[in-house]
Amino acid sequence: MPQSIEISTVGGWAACRGGGQASSRYGKIEDLVVGLKAVLPDGRMLEIAPLPRRSVGPSLRDLMVGSEGTLGIITELTLRIWKKPEIERGVVLAFPSLDAAWASARRIMQAELRPTIARIYDAVESAERTEGLDVFRAAPILAILVFSGSEPMVSAEQDMALAICAEEGGKIAPDGPFHHWKANRYVAYSQKWQAAGYFNDTIEVTGNWSAIPAMYAAMGAAAREIFPGIHFGAHWSHIYPEGACQYMTLRLPPMEQAEALPLHARLWEAVEGLTLDHGGSIAHHHGVGVFRNPWLARELGAGLDVLQAIKDTLDPGNLMNPGKLGLRPAASAVDVRHD
């Protein structure tokens, strides 16, 4: 389930191509939707019957999953469900470096192991979660792995994954950070900082394993150049054989809004620009809305023209969420960011 479970809808998860916390095993929402119904802009129903696979042209299901309300309103979803796991085991690891933790995650996924949860925290976010735990003095990078399923499967996956971690220098650590994560996994921290006057935001992007080290380093450096006292922390919590989601928290201290908003805009420009420079995707699971419009043409190239052509055909009056997803705004729209 997404962290936003209490404030979001199933339709919204599908419309934004969201991702739950156990995506490393079960996939994102696009991997869970097997069928759907949607009302098209002209009032007709688009019905995609729930079937395991088909070979009848491009996936219309995928056209709707992620369309952010621009092509129709999703009224019904059929989701793949899984049996409740018999057991679950959480393991906390301390790694000597981020490189070692990333290498472990990459090797685990490429070995076809599927931990239910896999989380790697950078030094900033690790320090916040490991205070008083001696093992993290020499190995400051925190990782949490959770395995679930039947006992023999969990034991086999856990043994193989931990052998990989040990080869990369990972050490088993006390399991407090796992229990803390589990107890707080649906708690949003932004409000706490915002209530105290801070400007707190999160940005999630996708990168391939080969690009992540340089991408992460460049983003941290850029953020500190824009505002030297910034809090910049990151974790990687949706991992795949090819790469991972890099989820960053950027926080400016209390200041006048007129000073903070231009800094906020520069930070987004830097992070999204560097994502594209490193061959990544500007959004892993939060979608585009209107805020990410400036970078969509660079990411999708001719693909954005394809989307616009589909939009123009299905919704010639530009009635449904005009201006979202990088598509043409309503004629009367004003871009308030430049006012």
Ligand SMILES: Cc1cc2nc3c(=O)[nH]c(=O)nc-3n(C[C@H](O)[C@H](O)[C@H](O)COP(=O)(O)OP(=O)(O)OC[C@H]3O[C@@H](n4cnc5c(N)ncnc54)[C@H](O)[C@@H]3O)c2cc1C
């Ligand atoms: C604290 C916090 C934590 C979050 N954690 C996560 C997380 O763990 N994982 C994650 O993926 N996201 C997360 N998000 C982002 C967000 O909650 C999700 O992307 C969620 O999927 C959006 O769903 P919603 O129902 O809130 O959609 P809304 O915000 O109401 O709508 C989003 C867009 O989808 C369109 N839309 C909504 N419903 C439909 C529908 N039925 N048919 C067509 N279009 C529709 C809307 O028009 C709008 O353009 C988080 C957000 C917050 C604030």
